Amino acid sequence: MVRISQAIAAQAAYPFAALAAKRAALEARGMTVIDLSIGDASLPSPTAAVETLRERATRPEHHHYSSYNGVLPLRAAIGGWMKRRFGVTLDIDHEITALMGSKEGLFRFPQAALDPGDIVLYPDPGYPVYAHAIAHAGGQPLPMKLSEKNNFLPDLDALPEETRRRVRMIIVNFPSNPTGATADDPFYTKLYSYARRHDWIVLSDNAYCEIYDDAPPRSTLEFDPRHERTIEFFSFSKSYSMTGWRLGWACGNAKLVQALLKVKGLQDSAPFEPVQFAGIAALNLSDTDMAATRRFYADNRATVKKALAAAGITYCDARAGFYLWARVPAGLTAAEFTDRLLAERQVLVTPGTAFGPNGEGWFRIAVTRPPDQMAAAAERIGQPWGQATCAPDPSSDPSGDV
Numbered sequence: 244m245v246r247i248s249q250a251i252a253a254q255a256a257y258p259f260a261a262l263a264a265k266r267a268a269l270e271a272r273g274m275t276v277i278d279l280s281i282g283d284a285s286l287p288s289p290t291a292a293v294e295t296l297r298e299r300a301t302r303p304e305h306h307h308y309s310s311y312n313g314v315l316p317l318r319a320a321i322g323g324w325m326k327r328r329f330g331v332t333l334d335i336d337h338e339i340t341a342l343m344g345s346k347e348g349l350f351r352f353p354q355a356a357l358d359p360g361d362i363v364l365y366p367d368p369g370y371p372v373y374a375h376a377i378a379h380a381g382g383q384p385l386p387m388k389l390s391e392k393n394n395f396l397p398d399l400d401a402l403p404e405e406t407r408r409r410v411r412m413i414i415v416n417f418p419s420n421p422t423g424a425t426a427d428d429p430f431y432t433k434l435y436s437y438a439r440r441h442d443w444i445v446l447s448d449n450a451y452c453e454i455y456d457d458a459p460p461r462s463t464l465e466f467d468p469r470h471e472r473t474i475e476f477f478s479f480s481k482s483y484s485m486t487g488w489r490l491g492w493a494c495g496n497a498k499l500v501q502a503l504l505k506v507k508g509l510q511d512s513a514p515f516e517p518v519q520f521a522g523i524a525a526l527n528l529s530d531t532d533m534a535a536t537r538r539f540y541a542d543n544r545a546t547v548k549k550a551l552a553a554a555g556i557t558y559c560d561a562r563a564g565f566y567l568w569a570r571v572p573a574g575l576t577a578a579e580f581t582d583r584l585l586a587e588r589q590v591l592v593t594p595g596t597a598f599g600p601n602g603e604g605w606f607r608i609a610v611t612r613p614p615d616q617m618a619a620a621a622e623r624i625g626q627p628w629g630q631a632t633c634a635p636d637p638s639s640d641p642s643g644d645v
């Protein structure tokens with residue numbers, strides 16, 4: 244009999260693959276499910292990107308392997324966008340690389356940065372890829388347990404000095420998946436004071452930076468003006484509704500970006516060139532187009548918040564990203580609640596535990612479906628679940644690491 248790696252055999256499926264299977268099972272029985280689980284936009288990709296893809300795909304010169312870091316016009320467009328959006332100046336030859344989606348780079352970067360046993364701080368709850376990527380690279384994942392009382396920001400002061408000294412890299416993600424939290428300037432200032440003191444690498448995942456109600460999120464590179472220790476990841480998926488296109492980029496410290504490229508070069512090439520040119524079209528979208536996208540998510544968030552509040556379900560009052568992080572009604576675990584919501588009300592959301600053990604007691608709603616579906620789902624979530632008080636806050640557990 245064939246054998247596979249024991250580690251992979253023991254590995255649970257990626258949470259969203261398991262949720263998709265649950266949805267498929269219900270749909271096979273003729274039910275219609277409103278899927279608010281995975282963070283996939285229901286808005287169409289920008290017309291300018293689609294048209295550019297169509298035109299570029301007819302040109303044979305784009306049918307070959309692309310340069311590993313992406314075509315120069317894309318890197319130039321990214322450089323221009325970073326300058327306009329954040330005031331950050333990048334060397335487009337050494338400090339930027341295209342990616343086949345930011346997930347690709349997030350998974351590979353720890354292989355480029357870590358030696359066996361290196362400690363990496365990452366958010367719990369957080370995007371599930373981080374912990375797997377660290378462990379896969381032989382590093383030691385150390386969760387930063389985020390709590391409501393700290394606005395879901397890591398409490399870096401609470402880390403023992405001895406631990407801070409041993410940390411090699413920290414991963415931050417604002418606006419956050421799954422909590423929707425954003426970081427303020429004092430947080431970033433503190434982050435970099437520790438990072439400089441202890442020589443940390445700062446990996447910032449800025450996948451949701453263009454989805455916000457009023458205050459544009461910052462880039463960590465604004466706080467590391469000489470790009471000494473930062474690598475930041477960006478995605479076309481969420482900002483431009485291009486999840487299926489698989490396009491993102493990493494930028495920042497040249498040594499870090501080039502190390503990532505070295506690993507990447509061993510495993511793949513760059514994205515299909517017509518997709519890269521379509522990315523340029525997306526980066527050149529007008530403020531009016533982007534304002535319409537932001538309004539779509541802001542309105543959806545407002546619809547769901549209203550229904551949750553009316554039902555007595557508490558939530559993290561996110562004003563950016565496209566998720567709402569809400570408390571599971573009392574007496575149910577996150578998995579029990581989300582299973583019941585699916586089976587009894589045909590709404591699929593993600594249990595908080597998909598984002599780490601510290602997500603127990605919470606669930607995540609992606610506010611990505613058309614407004615009528617959001618309103619219908621919110622109404623079903625808000626119907627009474629027995630006791631309508633809140634579950635205890637698991638993050639108040641004093642044994643938490645951070």
Ligand SMILES: Cc1ncc(COP(=O)(O)O)c(C=O)c1O
Binds near residue numbers: 282346370448479486
């Ligand atoms: C926080 C975060 N980072 C990165 C990604 C990956 O995005 P992509 O690979 O589509 O660029 C996601 C996707 O859900 C995410 O939520």
